[in-house]
Amino acid sequence: MTERLFSDDGDGDRLPPPRFAYDRATWKEIAHLLANLPVSLVGFVYVVTVLLTGGVLALTVIGFPMLAGGLLGARQLGRLERARARKLLGVRIEEPSPLPRRSGFMPWLWMTLKDPVGWRTVLYEFIRLPWGVLTFTVTLISLFVLWPVLPFLARGLTSADRAMVRALLSPSDELERRIAELESDRGVVVDTAAADLRRIERDLHDGAQARLVNLAMGLGLAKEKLIEDPDAAATMVAEAHGEVKLALQELRDLARGIHPAVLTDRGLDAALSSVATRCTVPVKVTVDLVARPAAAIEGIAYFTVSELLQNISKHSGARAASVEVWRSADRLLVQVEDDGRGGARLADGTGMKGLADRLGAVDGLFALDSPVGGPTVVTAELPWRDRTEDQGAGSPP
Incomplete structure (x- = not known):
C-alpha cells in the first residue's frame, strides 16, 4: 500500500514520490497522535491552574507576578511542543524571539504579561485537550479495527496538528520579531x-x-x-x-x-580627516559621497570611526590605517582597516560590542574581521537618509 504525501516545506503544489503507508514517517505520526492525550492533559492542567490562580490572586500583591511566571512557563511548553512536532511531524518552525531584557521589576512584569507568544501558547494548550482525546481514541481504535485505513487517518489528523502548531506556536510574523528587536534596541x-x-x-x-x-x-x-x-x-x-x-x-x-563643529559645517570628509590627525599612526581617509547623509547618520558614522581610530592608537600596534566611506544604494558604508596585530573580538564588555549595539539600534550592521596577526578590517553599514528629509524634520542642517 502506498500513498502520496504533500511536502511540508511550504511548497503545497509539489508532490513528492509515493511512499509506503506503514513507513517510518507514518509510525511517527501514529506515535504523535497517541501522545496527544497525555501531553495535552498536562498542558491543559497547567494553563487552567495558571489562569485560575492568577485570576483569583489578581487583587493581591502576588497575583500578577504569578501570572507572569505562568506565561514564561507556557513559553517553555510551546518550545517542547515545537520540538515534538519537529521530531515526529517534520514541521520546521523558527523559535519566537526571546523577551527583551528589562531593568526593574515593573517593566519586566508588564512586558511579560503582554507577551503574545505566551498567550498564544496558553490558547494552544487550552484547546488541545478535546483534540487530544479525539485523536488518541481514533488512533487507538484504528490500530485494532481500521488497520488498512489507519495511515490515511493518521495523515489527515496530523495535518490538522501541523496547522495548529503553525498557527499558534509560530512567531506570529516578522512584525513581532521586529518589535522585539526594536524594544531591545531602544x-x-x-x-x-x-x-x-x-x-x-x-x-x-x-x-x-x-x-x-x-x-x-x-x-x-x-x-x-x-x-x-x-x-x-x-x-x-x-x-x-x-x-x-x-x-x-x-x-x-x-x-x-x-558633536564637533567641523562635522556640522563641513561634513564627514573634513571631520574624519581631523580625527585621523589625532591618531598615533598614519591614516589615509577616503570619503566618496556626492551628498551628505542626515545629520544623525553622519554623527553615528563619525563617532564610530573616531572610536575605532582610538582603538587602533591604543591596542593595535599598527603602522598604518585607512578609512573609507561610500554610499551603496540606500546604505552608507564605512570601512576602517589597520595592519596591526589583530585578534580583536566582539566579546561582551568591549568597545567593539558597544559599537555593534549602537549600530544595531539604528538598523545598522557591524562586521569585524580580525585574525590573529592581522590585518583588522571593520565594516559598518548604516541606513542612508537624505539630509533634506532630516532638515524637514527639524534637525540641524
Whole structure:
C-alpha cells in the first residue's frame, strides 16, 4: 500500500514520490497522535491552574507576578511542543524571539504579561485537550479495527496538528520579531545616552569645572595682593591666564566629543580627516559621497570611526590605517582597516560590542574581521537618509 504525501516545506503544489503507508514517517505520526492525550492533559492542567490562580490572586500583591511566571512557563511548553512536532511531524518552525531584557521589576512584569507568544501558547494548550482525546481514541481504535485505513487517518489528523502548531506556536510574523528587536534596541539607545550624559558630567566636574574653581580662587588672591604686592599679583594673574587656556581647551575637547563643529559645517570628509590627525599612526581617509547623509547618520558614522581610530592608537600596534566611506544604494558604508596585530573580538564588555549595539539600534550592521596577526578590517553599514528629509524634520542642517 502506498500513498502520496504533500511536502511540508511550504511548497503545497509539489508532490513528492509515493511512499509506503506503514513507513517510518507514518509510525511517527501514529506515535504523535497517541501522545496527544497525555501531553495535552498536562498542558491543559497547567494553563487552567495558571489562569485560575492568577485570576483569583489578581487583587493581591502576588497575583500578577504569578501570572507572569505562568506565561514564561507556557513559553517553555510551546518550545517542547515545537520540538515534538519537529521530531515526529517534520514541521520546521523558527523559535519566537526571546523577551527583551528589562531593568526593574515593573517593566519586566508588564512586558511579560503582554507577551503574545505566551498567550498564544496558553490558547494552544487550552484547546488541545478535546483534540487530544479525539485523536488518541481514533488512533487507538484504528490500530485494532481500521488497520488498512489507519495511515490515511493518521495523515489527515496530523495535518490538522501541523496547522495548529503553525498557527499558534509560530512567531506570529516578522512584525513581532521586529518589535522585539526594536524594544531591545531602544534599551541600548537609552543606556548609551545615559552613559554619555554621565561621561559629560564627569568630564565637566573633573576637568573644566575644577579649573574654573581654581581660577576664581587664584584671581581672588591676586585681587587681595594687587596693592600690597603687585609682582605676586601679576604672577597669579599669569597663572590664572594659563588655567583659562587649559579650561577652554578642555571645553573644546568636550564639545568635540558631543558633536564637533567641523562635522556640522563641513561634513564627514573634513571631520574624519581631523580625527585621523589625532591618531598615533598614519591614516589615509577616503570619503566618496556626492551628498551628505542626515545629520544623525553622519554623527553615528563619525563617532564610530573616531572610536575605532582610538582603538587602533591604543591596542593595535599598527603602522598604518585607512578609512573609507561610500554610499551603496540606500546604505552608507564605512570601512576602517589597520595592519596591526589583530585578534580583536566582539566579546561582551568591549568597545567593539558597544559599537555593534549602537549600530544595531539604528538598523545598522557591524562586521569585524580580525585574525590573529592581522590585518583588522571593520565594516559598518548604516541606513542612508537624505539630509533634506532630516532638515524637514527639524534637525540641524
